[in-house]
Amino acid sequence: MKLQEYQSKVLFTMYNIPIPSGGVADNLQEVRQISSELGGKVIIKAQVLVGGRGKAGGVRIAKTIDEAVEFADQILKMEIKGLPVTKVLVEEAMSIEKEIYLSISSDRNSQKPILMASSAGGVDIEEVSRITPEKITKRIIDPLLGLRDYQLRDVAINIDLDRSYWQDFSEIVNNLWRVYVESDASLVEVNPLVLTPDGKLFALDAKIILDDNALFRHPNLVELRDKGEESNAELDGRKLGISFIRMNGNIGCLVNGAGLAMATMDIIKNMGGEPANFLDIGGGANADKVAESLRLILSDPNVKAILINVFGGITRCDEVAKGVVNACKMIHIDKPIVVRLVGTNDEEGLRILKGTKLTPAKSLTEAARIAVKQASEVQA
Amino acid sequence: MSILANKDTRLLVQGITGTEGLFHTEQMMLYKTNIVAGVTPGKGGDWVLNGKIPVFDSVQTAVEVTGANASVIFVPARFVGDAIFEAVDAAIPLIVCITEGTPVQDMMRVKQYLSGRNTRLIGPNCPGLLTPGETKIGIIPGNISIPGNIGVVSRSGTLTYEVLYALKENNMGVSTCIGIGGDPVKGMGFVETLELFEADANTDVIVMIGEIGGNDEEKAAEFISQHLTKPVVSFIAGFTAPPGKRMGHAGAIIEGKSGTAESKITALQSVGVKIARSPEEIPGLINL
Numbered sequence: 001m002k003l004q005e006y007q008s009k010v011l012f013t014m015y016n017i018p019i020p021s022g023g024v025a026d027n028l029q030e031v032r033q034i035s036s037e038l039g040g041k042v043i044i045k046a047q048v049l050v051g052g053r054g055k056a057g058g059v060r061i062a063k064t065i066d067e068a069v070e071f072a073d074q075i076l077k078m079e080i081k082g083l084p085v086t087k088v089l090v091e092e093a094m095s096i097e098k099e100i101y102l103s104i105s106s107d108r109n110s111q112k113p114i115l116m117a118s119s120a121g122g123v124d125i126e127e128v129s130r131i132t133p134e135k136i137t138k139r140i141i142d143p144l145l146g147l148r149d150y151q152l153r154d155v156a157i158n159i160d161l162d163r164s165y166w167q168d169f170s171e172i173v174n175n176l177w178r179v180y181v182e183s184d185a186s187l188v189e190v191n192p193l194v195l196t197p198d199g200k201l202f203a204l205d206a207k208i209i210l211d212d213n214a215l216f217r218h219p220n221l222v223e224l225r226d227k228g229e230e231s232n233a234e235l236d237g238r239k240l241g242i243s244f245i246r247m248n249g250n251i252g253c254l255v256n257g258a259g260l261a262m263a264t265m266d267i268i269k270n271m272g273g274e275p276a277n278f279l280d281i282g283g284g285a286n287a288d289k290v291a292e293s294l295r296l297i298l299s300d301p302n303v304k305a306i307l308i309n310v311f312g313g314i315t316r317c318d319e320v321a322k323g324v325v326n327a328c329k330m331i332h333i334d335k336p337i338v339v340r341l342v343g344t345n346d347e348e349g350l351r352i353l354k355g356t357k358l359t360p361a362k363s364l365t366e367a368a369r370i371a372v373k374q375a376s377e378v379q380a
Numbered sequence: 381m382s383i384l385a386n387k388d389t390r391l392l393v394q395g396i397t398g399t400e401g402l403f404h405t406e407q408m409m410l411y412k413t414n415i416v417a418g419v420t421p422g423k424g425g426d427w428v429l430n431g432k433i434p435v436f437d438s439v440q441t442a443v444e445v446t447g448a449n450a451s452v453i454f455v456p457a458r459f460v461g462d463a464i465f466e467a468v469d470a471a472i473p474l475i476v477c478i479t480e481g482t483p484v485q486d487m488m489r490v491k492q493y494l495s496g497r498n499t500r501l502i503g504p505n506c507p508g509l510l511t512p513g514e515t516k517i518g519i520i521p522g523n524i525s526i527p528g529n530i531g532v533v534s535r536s537g538t539l540t541y542e543v544l545y546a547l548k549e550n551n552m553g554v555s556t557c558i559g560i561g562g563d564p565v566k567g568m569g570f571v572e573t574l575e576l577f578e579a580d581a582n583t584d585v586i587v588m589i590g591e592i593g594g595n596d597e598e599k600a601a602e603f604i605s606q607h608l609t610k611p612v613v614s615f616i617a618g619f620t621a622p623p624g625k626r627m628g629h630a631g632a633i634i635e636g637k638s639g640t641a642e643s644k645i646t647a648l649q650s651v652g653v654k655i656a657r658s659p660e661e662i663p664g665l666i667n668l
Contacts, residue, residue: 106484108594111491111565126636143488184483213630214483216458243628258562258628259536259591262617267658269620278621280628311538311545313521342545343524364542365660
C-alpha cells in the first residue's frame with residue numbers, strides 16, 4: 001500500500017525526521033493561507049501515487065502568494081499518468097547545497113533490509129543505478145540486530161558528507177530505520193535528503209510503501225489508503241476476498257490459485273486470445289463467491305467469453321459445478337462460458353454441467369482454445 | 381526423496397485445533413502420514429480426531445513427550461513468526477509453513493534466525509511436500525500423484541497440482557514434490573531444493589515450476605549450469621502479467637524490469653532447461 005508524500009511526511013515528523021514547513025491543501029483558499037504563512041516563496045507539489053510528477057508539470061516553485069495560487073489551480077486540474085490530482089503540498093522553498101538519495105527497503109535478493117544512499121540525490125535513482133551504479137552505496141541490515149553505528153559512518157563517508165554533519169545524518173537514518181520497522185514498510189525513501197547552505201538536513205521528499213501482509217497490525221495506517229491506487233474493480237475484488245486485476249483483453253478468467261490463474265492467462269494468449277482479467281478465487285469456490293466473481297468479470301464491457309478453470313484438490317468439482325450453475329441463475333449471463341474442471345469429483349462436476357449452456361472441458365489447453373474461439377464468434 | 385520426509389517422519393501440527401489444521405491433519409492421516417502430536421497454546425491435554433492425536437501447549441513439550449521431528453504450521457499469519465521461532469528453538473529439523481499472508485519483516489527475522497541452525501524451513505504460503513506412497517506434509521492432494529523418479533519443485537499451489545496430475549495421466553511418477561511457496565522472503569528456494577534432488581538416488585529428472593517476481597529462477601539457472609547433472613523441465617507462469625502488479629502471490633510481482641517471465645525463461649533456456657508453454661506440455665518434454 002502506497003502512502004502519499006504528505007502522509008509519509010506526517011510519519012517522518014512523528015519520528016523526528018526534519019521536513020520543510022508546509023501543509024496539504026485540496027482547495028485554493030488553503031493554498032493561499034499556507035503560502036501566506038510561509039511568506040510566499042513556496043513549492044507546490046501534486047500529491048499523486050506515481051513518479052514523474054516534476055516532468056509532468058506537477059511540481060512548481062512560486063515566488064509570490066498569487067503565483068502559488070495560480071500554480072496550485074493549474075496542478076489541481078491535472079491528471080498525471082491517469083491519476084487526477086486532488087491535493088497539493090505547499091511547502092517553503094529551500095536553498096539546496098547538496099542532494100542525497102536515501103532509502104531503506106526490503107531486498108528480495110538478500111532476503112534482508114537494505115540501506116541505500118547516494119550523493120547523486122534528487123534524480124531518478126533507477127537511472128543512477130543504470131548509468132553510474134558506483135555512486136550508490138548499499139549496506140545490508142541484519143533484521144535481528146538492526147542498523148549498526150559503524151554502518152552509518154561508512155555510508156556518510158561514501159556519500160562525501162562532511163564530518164560535521166555525521167551526527168545529524170546518523171540520527172535521521174536511525175529514525176528512518178524505525179519508520180521502516182515500526183510501520184512494516186517495504187520501502188522508505190527520501191529523495192532528496194538535502195543539506196541547506198546553513199548546514200541543516202531536511203527530507204525534501206518522502207515515499208513510503210507499506211507491506212500489504214502487515215496492514216492487519218496497522219489499522220491507523222490502513223485508514224490512510226488512497227482510493228486512487230487501485231481500480232474500482234480491484235477494490236471490489238479485495239472486498240470479496242479474491243485477487244482481481246483488470247487487463248486489456250476480452251476473455252474473462254476465473255481460476256482457483258494465483259499460479260494457475262497466471263498460467264491460464266498465458267495459455268489463452270498462446271491460443272491467440274487476450275485475457276480480460278486475472279482472478280484468483282482462492283479456496284472454497286461456492287455459489288455466492290462464483291456469482292460475485294462472474295459479476296465482477298462481466299462489469300467489463302469488453303468481455304466476450306469466460307473461462308472458468310478449477311483444479312479440485314480440497315475444493316470439490318461437483319460443488320464448483322453446482323456453484324457455477326446456481327450463479328448463472330442468480331445473475332444474467334449472456335456470454336459463453338467454458339468450464340474446465342479437474343480433480344476431486346471432476347466427472348460428477350462435468351455431468352452437472354451437461355444440458356446447461358456451459359461448455360465443459362477436461363483439458364486446460366482445450367478449454368483455452370474453446371474460449372478463444374467463442375470470443376471471436378461473439379458479435380461486437 | 382527420503383532426505384526431507386518419509387514414512388518414519390514424526391510430524392507435529394502447530395495450530396491443530398483451528399479449522400484448517402484439523403481438516404488437513406485428517407487428510408494427512410488418511411494418507412498415512414505419521415502424525416504424533418498437535419500444538420495449540422491453551423488446549424494442552426485435549427485430544428483431537430476421536431482421541432487419536434494429543435494436543436500440547438508448547439512445541440517443546442510435544443517434542444519431549446512424542447519425539448516429533450517435523451512440524452507443519454497452520455496458525456494464522458499474525459502468529460507465524462512466533463510459531464517458527466518456537467519450533468526452531470525446540471530443535472525441530474524440518475518446518476513446513478502453509479499459512480499465507482505473513483508480514484515480510486517477520487519472515488526476514490525468521491530467516492536470519494535460521495542462519496547457522498540445523499532447521500530447514502519450507503514456505504510460508506506453500507502447499508507443503510508430498511512423497512507419493514509414503515507421506516505428505518501439508519495440503520497437496522494425495523490422489524493426484526504416483527511414486528516415481530521425477531522431482532517436482534514449485535512456487536505455486538494449484539498449478540503444482542495441475543503438473544502432478546498431468547504427470548500421473550501420463551503414468552509418470554514423482555519422487556518428492558516440494559512446494560516452496562509464493563512469498564518473497566521464504567525458507568528453501570529453488571537452489572537448495574535442486575541440490576537435494578541432485579543428491580537423491582530416487583530422482584532422475586526434475587520439474588521446476590516458477591513464476592514472475594524475484595530472481596530465484598535466475599539463481600537456479602546458475603546453479604544448474606555449475607552443479608546439476610540431471611535434466612530439468614520448467615514452466616514459468618506469468619508472461620502475460622502486467623508490470624508492477626502483485627498477481628495473487630505476495631512474491632509474484634514484476635518490479636521495474638526485474639522478475640519478468642521472459643528473463644527467467646531466457647536464463648533457464650541458456651543452461652539447457654527445456655521450457656514448457658503449458659503444464660500439459662511437461663510430460664512430453666520429459667520424454668524427449
